[in-house]
Each structure stands twice: as C-alpha cells, then as structure tokens.
Amino acid sequence: MVQYNNNITQILLDWFSSNARILPWRKNRSAYRVWVSEVILQQTQVVQGEQYFNRFVSRFPTVESLAIAGEHEVLKLWQGLGYYSRARNMHAAAKQVVECFDGKFPEEFKALKSLKGIGDYTAAAIASIVSAEPVAVVDGNVLRFISRLFGVEEAVDSAIGKKIVKNFAQSLLPKANPGTFNEAMMEFGALKCVPRNAQCDNCIFSDVCSAKRQNRVYDFPVRRHKTKVSEREMHFLVVETSKGIWFEKQTSRDFWKNMYLFPFVDSSNALLNGIIDKYNVDLKFEGELVKVCNVNHILTHRKVLATFWKIEGDLPEMHSNSILVKVTDLKSMEIPVPKLIDNFLRNYMPDMENC
Ligand code: SF4
Structure with missing residues (x-):
C-alpha cells in the first residue's frame, strides 16, 4: 500500500509540474495572499476568482490594510461573489491578526484555526503551502478525486466518509513539499477528475482508479443527502x-x-x-x-x-x-x-x- 501510494504521489507531482496553471496567488506567496485566494476560490471558479483576487490584494495588499478598512468597502469588493458572511469574517480575522498576532499572519495550522472563519480546509491549505506543514487539504475537488480513486463507498457528507477521504489524502502526502502536493490534488480535481465529463480515457490513474475500474465514475462521491433548496x-x-x-x-x-x-x-x-x-x-x-x-x-x-x-x-x-x-x-x-x-x-x- 505504501509503495502503491508513493507511486500515486509521484505521478501526481510529475503531472502537476507540467500542468499547473499560472495563477496570481502562486506568485509572491504569503499566508495572507494564500488565505485571500482560498476564501475567494470557495466562492467561484478560477477565471472569475483571478479578477476578484487581483482587485482585493491591490486594494488591500496587507492584512493591516484590510483590518483598518471600512466593512462597506470590503463588502463592495466582494460584491457578486455571494456568501457575504465570508467577507465579514475575513475582515474580523484581519483585525484579530493585527490585535493578537502583531500584524503577522499566522502560518501554523493550530494558530490559523483560531482566526474567525478559518476552518480545517483553509488552515490546511495555508499551513501546508506556506510553512510545509504536512496536513492534507480536502476541498470539493479533492473529495471527488480521492473518493473516485479509492472507491470510497461511505457518504462524503457524513463524518466517517469525510474522515476516510482525509485519511487517504493524508496517506498520499509527501514529507517534502506537502503544499505542492495539496495543490496538485486540487488542480487534478479541477481540471481532469471533474464532476461531469471526467477525463478518464487519458487519465494518468486510469489503471489504478477504483471508480474507473468498476465503471462507476459518476457514482462517486457518494452523498447521503441532496442539498435542499x-x-x-x-x-x-x-x-x-x-x-x-x-x-x-x-x-x-x-x-x-x-x-x-x-x-x-x-x-x-x-x-x-x-x-x-x-x-x-x-x-x-x-x-x-x-x-x-x-x-x-x-x-x-x-x-x-x-x-x-x-x-x-x-x-x-x-x-x-x-x-x-x-x-x-x-x-x-x-x-x-x-x-x-x-x-x-x-x-x-x-x-x-x-x-
Ligand atoms: S480515471 Fe477518471 S475518475 Fe479516476 S481519477 Fe482519473 S479522471 Fe478521476
């Protein structure tokens, strides 16, 4: 299993090194910039997210500038993204960073989780990408990719299903550059192992992917409840x-x-x-x-x-x-x-x- 996982890890890293998109938040990396990009990407697709990210960091280049801004202005920049509580939480978290962390954005998973609005996913993304902390990121893209790759039959909207996916993702994480690997998983889910029309025919994992081998790609991820609208x-x-x-x-x-x-x-x-x-x-x-x-x-x-x-x-x-x-x-x-x-x-x- 370990050897098998190592192969998957290396194959995915190789794929990422030649397929990673050039995105603004992948330049001038800092915990603040990674945070802004991750919260925006929870709201929208990359293409639209780029515009919001560029506008946001150009108006608020530092966490201090965000902390002292009026809420009006923060919401205005967020306009169109929806889920405005996330923008309000970002504003509150920026104030927390200034007041409790002397304006230095934390980079460790535990400290990050103490900030308003930052949960496991965002904390893992920042900590792994910025300070190489070995914590797996599980966003919607990773959930889909991993549950298909390993054929996770438990519902991913249950605590046990989430834990199984997280454990699989964690087992793939390399000691060196866990952040790069996390990004690779997210990128693969976003570009290849997509919800509909997954690119299984030319997939680098088609031989080992459980969902593909069972011819049940679209049965995964399994969900218990449909979201009620x-x-x-x-x-x-x-x-x-x-x-x-x-x-x-x-x-x-x-x-x-x-x-x-x-x-x-x-x-x-x-x-x-x-x-x-x-x-x-x-x-x-x-x-x-x-x-x-x-x-x-x-x-x-x-x-x-x-x-x-x-x-x-x-x-x-x-x-x-x-x-x-x-x-x-x-x-x-x-x-x-x-x-x-x-x-x-x-x-x-x-x-x-x-x-
Ligand atoms: S074979 Fe298909 S379902 Fe499996 S990892 Fe590749 S794209 Fe995803």
Whole structure:
C-alpha cells in the first residue's frame, strides 16, 4: 500500500509540474495572499476568482490594510461573489491578526484555526503551502478525486466518509513539499477528475482508479443527502424620490446582512403598507405602483423569487439605515449591493448605462 501510494504521489507531482496553471496567488506567496485566494476560490471558479483576487490584494495588499478598512468597502469588493458572511469574517480575522498576532499572519495550522472563519480546509491549505506543514487539504475537488480513486463507498457528507477521504489524502502526502502536493490534488480535481465529463480515457490513474475500474465514475462521491433548496418570495419596492433611489441596509442576521437592498416585504399583499410599517417611513406618492419584472435568483441553498415594483414617491422621514442614491450616481456608488440588485440596476434601469 505504501509503495502503491508513493507511486500515486509521484505521478501526481510529475503531472502537476507540467500542468499547473499560472495563477496570481502562486506568485509572491504569503499566508495572507494564500488565505485571500482560498476564501475567494470557495466562492467561484478560477477565471472569475483571478479578477476578484487581483482587485482585493491591490486594494488591500496587507492584512493591516484590510483590518483598518471600512466593512462597506470590503463588502463592495466582494460584491457578486455571494456568501457575504465570508467577507465579514475575513475582515474580523484581519483585525484579530493585527490585535493578537502583531500584524503577522499566522502560518501554523493550530494558530490559523483560531482566526474567525478559518476552518480545517483553509488552515490546511495555508499551513501546508506556506510553512510545509504536512496536513492534507480536502476541498470539493479533492473529495471527488480521492473518493473516485479509492472507491470510497461511505457518504462524503457524513463524518466517517469525510474522515476516510482525509485519511487517504493524508496517506498520499509527501514529507517534502506537502503544499505542492495539496495543490496538485486540487488542480487534478479541477481540471481532469471533474464532476461531469471526467477525463478518464487519458487519465494518468486510469489503471489504478477504483471508480474507473468498476465503471462507476459518476457514482462517486457518494452523498447521503441532496442539498435542499428553499424558496423565498421577496417583493422589492424601487422608490425614486426627488433626491434619489431609496436603499436600505440589512441589519438582521439575514444572508445579505450589511448589504444594501431596496426596501422589501415577503408578500405582495398590502405591499405599500407593509413597506411603510416595516421601515417606519412616511411614504407619499402619486401615480401607480408598476410591476417591473420577476426574477428567479439562485443562491447556494436558496432560490429567491423576486418581484420588483416601481413608484415615484417621497420620503420625508428617513432613518439611519436608509440612503438615497441619485440615479446618476448608481454606477459609481460605493455601497455594497447583492448581485440580484446589481443585475436589476443594470438590466432595468437603462439610464445607468448613460450616466
Ligand atoms: S480515471 Fe477518471 S475518475 Fe479516476 S481519477 Fe482519473 S479522471 Fe478521476
């Protein structure tokens, strides 16, 4: 088994040395840069991730610069990636590094896990890549590759299944350069052992891969539960006043906490009165409430059935979480808005394009 694993390790390292993609976070390696890239890549594919990474590290080149930034700005840079709690956690972790680690980003697995939002996966990636700590990384790509390679029949969404995959990955990890090997596993899962259309016919492991030998590639990874997608109805009111369009900062522990949305209620029944009660504003308007569009917006575990209504009104009373943005400033506005709202502004407020 040891010899067998050594062969797999070397074959994968050889493959990686000639197939590794040139990516911005693979240059000027530091714990901070690896951390930023790993969190971004939990959200998106590499191509889009590169743009976000470059923007993020160019605005926040050091952990100190991130720590002293306003949350607004951090969320704005994260806009479009979703899972905004991750951006808020990064901001909090940067402050922790400054306060508890004298501004030096930790590089050891245990210390990394003490930072907000950093779990086993991210800690293992940083510790192995930056300080050669021998801890295997198991992300979604590794989970799929390893469970196919070894034919793991346990469900990978169970504790035991995860442990089995982790143990297999750990058993392959070389003493020298464990970080490079971790990257190789992730890269192989991302480029060759992909969810659909896995490249088994010209795979370097086709002789030894359990899933391939059983002709059951797509039976792995085994999962117990399908992720349930819940639906939420949201009715947004786009209120254009003489001073600008009304946005509300979300303060509840909702999935868009601290982002700005149009005021909304969950039901179209008594839409206007619902908005007036919920936001405690004196909303006066003339004319009709016009339905602009219905949009189905997919989040990780949720589908939002959004309806946008438009009125021209007036708001004599605003409160601390309200903000009015002039139509001419929409394009350059600094407040962070979720992709759903950003898409609406681009598609249904064409004036933005001419601002
Ligand atoms: S043979 Fe197919 S399933 Fe097995 S490791 Fe290669 S690409 Fe993945």
